[in-house]
Structures are given as structure tokens and as C-alpha cells.
Amino acid sequence: MRDIGLTWFGLNLNIYAYALCILAGIVAAVWLTNRRLTARGAEPWITLDVALFAVPFGIIGGRIYHVLTHPNDYFFDGADLLRTLYIWEGGMAIFGALIGGAFGAWVGCRVTGVRFWSFADALAPGLLLAQAFGRLGNWFNQELFGLPTDLPWGLEIDRPNPAIPVGIPADTLFHPTFLYEIVWNLAGVAVILLLDKRLRLQWGKLLGVYLIWYGAGRSVFETIRLDPSELFLGIRVNVWGAWAAVLIGIVIIFVQSRRHPGFEPSPYVAGREWSLEAPVDSEDVYTDFDVEGNDAPAISGANGSTDATSGSAAKP
Numbered sequence: 001m002r003d004i005g006l007t008w009f010g011l012n013l014n015i016y017a018y019a020l021c022i023l024a025g026i027v028a029a030v031w032l033t034n035r036r037l038t039a040r041g042a043e044p045w046i047t048l049d050v051a052l053f054a055v056p057f058g059i060i061g062g063r064i065y066h067v068l069t070h071p072n073d074y075f076f077d078g079a080d081l082l083r084t085l086y087i088w089e090g091g092m093a094i095f096g097a098l099i100g101g102a103f104g105a106w107v108g109c110r111v112t113g114v115r116f117w118s119f120a121d122a123l124a125p126g127l128l129l130a131q132a133f134g135r136l137g138n139w140f141n142q143e144l145f146g147l148p149t150d151l152p153w154g155l156e157i158d159r160p161n162p163a164i165p166v167g168i169p170a171d172t173l174f175h176p177t178f179l180y181e182i183v184w185n186l187a188g189v190a191v192i193l194l195l196d197k198r199l200r201l202q203w204g205k206l207l208g209v210y211l212i213w214y215g216a217g218r219s220v221f222e223t224i225r226l227d228p229s230e231l232f233l234g235i236r237v238n239v240w241g242a243w244a245a246v247l248i249g250i251v252i253i254f255v256q257s258r259r260h261p262g263f264e265p266s267p268y269v270a271g272r273e274w275s276l277e278a279p280v281d282s283e284d285v286y287t288d289f290d291v292e293g294n295d296a297p298a299i300s301g302a303n304g305s306t307d308a309t310s311g312s313a314a315k316p
Contacts (some may be wrong), residue, residue, distance in 0.1 A: 016088070021066030025133030026055060029126035036122040036196075042114060042267040043274040050108030050119055053172045054101045061100015065093035069230050090141070093132060094218075095241040106266040113272025117204035117256070118264060124210040125192040131214070132185040138178035146175030153179075163227045177221045184217040203260040204252050211249030218242040 034047040109116045140146045154173025219242035229236045
């Protein structure tokens with residue numbers, strides 16, 4: 001904080017640009033999801049109730065996936081296993097965040113009565129919007145860049161950087177793969193919103209489009225990144241994850257189209273619907289005593305007497 005001119009701030013508090021980007025992405029996703037879910041008939045800002053479950057589980061899932069796919073960074077002779085919990089040192093994986101976040105969203109939907117597929121469809125463009133904000137954080141961290149390039153938009157990276165192979169000249173520029181993904185994600189937001197407007201895709205089909213769109217792009221961008229990654233059958237683990245996302249998206253669209261050919265009756269499960277009608281009429285007058293003509297329902301008190309609880313025209 002003192003580095004940005006707040007000399008009066010006494011604590012050694014570090015605020016990371018990457019964290020701010022992630023938080024901005026979460027806020028943007030919640031805002032967009034709320035607008036879309038409310039337009040489907042849900043209670044305004046019930047998205048926050050679901051997000052209270054989805055966001056923490058998403059963070060946990062993203063961290064677990066990262067640790068498991070980078071075992072050499074955390075599991076070796078003499079390693080401090082507590083560092084697997086040091087999320088502030090970096091290390092989040094979107095595919096793990098999707099798995100954990102999906103579970104958290106399912107729990108939140110069970111609690112609130114919102115249909116999981118309705119929430120997932122409302123969230124689909126917000127996910128890509130949040131990921132675009134998150135990728136901006138990679139620029140601040142100078143990470144997840146790609147192979148050397150002589151293109152005009154090549155990225156200059158400060159040295160030393162552990163991702164840069166030994167022997168590459170100091171003036172080498174690199175593909176800004178995170179910028180490619182930002183553009184791809186923002187284009188995906190527009191595509192999903194357009195498909196929703198033209199085709200009214202429901203029952204999780206927009207989530208399927210999201211998985212196909214993101215997985216297709218990620219499978220390309222991942223192949224030109226320089227950061228170290230575990231390989232399976234000679235292919236980066238995240239490429240396998242991207243292909244899996246595309247496959248799952250196709251399956252969701254196919255299965256849900258056969259199971260639910262019509263439109264959703266409500267964003268809520270049966271019996272959990274939300275109504276705009278208020279339980280109390282603000283024009284009514286409520287009194288402590290039953291007065292003739294106010295039609296107040298009488299209830300028995302502790303001593304057997306009857307008291308009125310409400311009425312519509314109390315007399316003085």
C-alpha cells in the first residue's frame with residue numbers, strides 16, 4: 001500500500017493485481033448472471049445466494065486441480081506440504097474451478113430452489129466474461145505467454161523468467177496467449193448472448209455451448225504456451241481437459257435436447273417458485289384490539305381471551 005503513495009498505511013499489506021482481476025471477474029459474472037436469471041423470472045439477486053456456494057468451491061477446485069497437475073512443484077523430498085494451500089503464491093486451474101464451482105452451484109441451487117440448468121444457462125456468458133478478466137491478470141504477472149514470435153504484437157517479458165528456455169536471446173518477443181484467450185472469451189460472450197436471443201436455448205444447452213467454445217479455443221492456445229505442464233501420452237494435461245470440455249458440452253446439448261424438447265416452465269423447481277405478491281398489504285391498518293368493522297381475525301391469548309391481530313379500518 002505504501003508503494004502506491006499511502007505512506008500513512010502502517011501494515012505490510014500487499015494487494016495483487018491478479019487478485020483484483022479475479023475479483024473483478026467474479027463481480028462481472030454475478031452481475032450478468034443476475035440480470036439473465038431475473039429475466040427468466042427468478043428473484044432479483046438470488047444469484048448471490050448461489051454464488052456463496054459456487055465461488056468458494058470453485059476456488060478450492062481450481063487449487064486442487066493445479067496442485068495435482070503440477071506434482072513436481074509440491075511433492076518432493078523435503079517439500080513443505082502446507083505450500084499446497086498457499087494460493088496467494090499463485091496456481092489456479094480453470095478446469096478444476098469449473099468442476100468445484102459446478103458442485104457448489106448445484107448445492108446452492110438445492111438450497112434456493114433454483115433449477116440447476118436454469119442457473120447454468122444464465123451463468124454461461126458470465127463464465128467467459130470472468131475468465132477474460134482473469135486472463136488480464138496474467139499480463140500483470142508476466143506468465144502463461146507463448147512461443148517466440150516476430151509478430152507486431154509480440155510480448156516483451158522481463159528477465160529472468162523461469163518459463164523462458166535457456167539460450168533464447170534477450171530481445172525475443174513472445175505470443176501473448178492470454179490476450180488471445182481474452183479476445184476469444186469476449187467473442188464467446190457475444191455468441192452465447194446471440195444464440196440465447198435467437199434460439200432461446202435452455203435446459204443447460206447454453207452451458208454446453210460454453211464448454212464447446214471455451215474448450216475449442218483453449219485446446220489451441222494451450223499448445224503454444226511455454227509454461228511447464230504435465231504431459232499425458234505426449235499431450236499437455238490441459239489440452240486433454242479442453243477436449244473433455246468440448247465432449248461434455250456436446251453430450252449435454254444432445255442429451256438435454258432429447259430429454260427436454262420444450263421450454264422451461266420456471267427457473268424454479270416445482271413447489272419452490274418465487275412470487276412478487278407480498279404477504280402483507282401496505283394499505284391495511286394493524287391494531288392491537290379488535291374493533292367493530294375492521295374484520296380482524298381473532299386469536300386466543302394465554303388467558304383464554306381473544307385479541308385481534310389485524311384489520312383494515314381501525315377506529316380511534
